[in-house]
Amino acid sequence: MRNFLKAFLVFLCWAALALFLYNPNENYDSLETKVNAIENKQSSLSNKKTDTTKKEILKKAEITKAILKKQVKMNANTFPLVFNDKFITNSAHTRVLLPKKFYYFKDSIFNFLNSNNGKEIVINAVYKVNEILTDKTNFGIARANNLKNKLVKYGINSNRITSKATVKEYKYDKEGYYADGVTILVKNISESKRVLIEKEISHKTLYISFRKSSLEPTKALLTYTFEIKNYLKKHLSKKITIIGHTDNQGNTETNQLIGLERANLVAEYFTKNGIDKNRISVQSKGETSPITNNKTLKARKKNRRIEVIIN
Structure with a gap:
């Protein structure tokens, strides 16, 4: 009976320590708090007379602490974004369904990435x-890309989204649905990707809709504005040049003025969203620097662009 009670006590203590283990929704600080709590428990036990049972508890606490420390390191760099929904x-297709x-x-x-x-x-x-597609990819990557495309269309930089x-x-379920098929994780941008993004x-080409004396702001333009702000904070000596381009419809002088007006509208938008106007x-280059011929409507639309150069 004594041996049974000892074993049961060890089990209860180990179960209590197990409650300290990593919860995927916890943040970095709470995990560190757990590590500290275990260390305090170890210290209080070590200061008392130690019998075999306590030695076992201390040993298991040390294992738990080591696991938690590893998770703290991981959680500082990678963690899930938690949503209420x-x-x-669905088993029949690769789309991701959203209530x-x-x-x-x-x-x-969008807000998270622009703030981080x-x-x-x-x-x-x-x-x-067995969920393999005819091109030998799988339902998983197709579903991830389905969501990625939604986010890119919404205005998020595709270089800040990885599909896995x-x-x-x-x-x-009996209707063919599964509600835990997608997880979105956050991690630090790698150095190689940071270089690509910068x-x-x-040097970026923007296609913006203009109506009379205003531009139509988009999420993509706002994302780029946030990126410029962060870039300029890092590169204090660099400045922005905004160049307006047009197609060849109308006369050269008018196109030059239109290009300048549109460049000024973009500059005004940047300034309203926190970029220093002194930088x-x-x-305007008007119609003088086409990137393709002006023979078709599609080609002319390509030439109606804003070029942003930071150097």
Whole structure:
């Protein structure tokens, strides 16, 4: 009976310590608090007369602490974005279904990334081992890309979204739906990706709709504005040149004025959204620097652009 009680006591103590283990929704600080709590418990036990049972508890506490420390390190760099609703997948296709109320997820990610310049998201979608497409890819990567395309269309920089697929055994419900098929993780942007993003920020072509004396702001333009602000904070000596381009319809002098007017509207937008106007200059090249011929409407639309150069 004594041995049974000892064993039961060890079990209870170990179960209590197990409650300290990593919860995927916890933040970095709370995990560190757990590590400290375990260390304090170890210290209080060590200061008392130690019998075999306490030695076992201390040993298991040390293992738990080591696991938690590893998770603290991981959680500082990678953690899930938690939503009130879930992404739904279906056994019949590769689309990701969203309840109407869940469309807020796009705005949530948009705001998060614009407020956390050094982060990117990873869309991880699961698939069953037999869910293979004719091109030999799988349902998981197709689902992840389906969500990515929604976010890019919404205005998020595609370089800050990674698609990932994980094979997993799970069951669809009787209608063929599964509500835990997609997870969105946040992680630090790698150095190679940071270099790519900064290169694109420093020389970008924008296609913006203009109506009379105003431009039509988009989420993509706002994203780029946030990126410029963060870029300029890092590169204090650099300045922005905004160049307006047009097609060849109308006379050259008028096109020059139109290009300048549009460049000024973009400069005004940047300034209203927090970019120092003293670091912005504008110019127009009108119709003089086409990137393609002006023979078709599609070609002319390509030539009606704003060029942003930061150097």
